[in-house]
Amino acid sequence: MPxxxxxxxxxxxxxDRRASEAQARQRELDCAAAQRARQDAEQAxxxxxxxxxxxxxxxxxxxNQRDNxxxxxxxxxxxxxxxxxxxxxxxxDFAVCLTQIQQQKLRLGLAH
Numbered sequence: 001m002p003x004x005x006x007x008x009x010x011x012x013x014x015x016d017r018r019a020s021e022a023q024a025r026q027r028e029l030d031c032a033a034a035q036r037a038r039q040d041a042e043q044a045x046x047x048x049x050x051x052x053x054x055x056x057x058x059x060x061x062x063x064n065q066r067d068n069x070x071x072x073x074x075x076x077x078x079x080x081x082x083x084x085x086x087x088x089x090x091x092x093d094f095a096v097c098l099t100q101i102q103q104q105k106l107r108l109g110l111a112h
Contacts, residue, residue: 002010105111 102111
């Protein structure tokens with residue numbers, strides 16, 4: 001039959017082993033949690049970078065659209081400003097044409 005000391009030693013050994021196993025499991029859990037935290041941080045960083053790149057791409061599209069619209073506005077304004085001169089020239093040419101028609105009809109005796 002085991003002595004009290006042997007029983008105590010056996011119990012202590014079992015308890016020490018269980019404590020050691022529990023500490024090892026806790027270290028594993030802590031290590032896994034730290035790894036998950038690192039992965040989460042890396043994913044968050046990658047997501048933030050992707051979102052920023054997406055926003056920069058949208059900004060580039062908008063800036064290109066702005067530049068194209070600005071160029072179209074300038075072109076339209078230039079055409080608009082040239083219209084009075086173009087209209088005046090066309091009206092002058094039209095008046096000259098009417099005068100020439102009238103003169104030609106007079107020469108041909110077709111004037112009314």
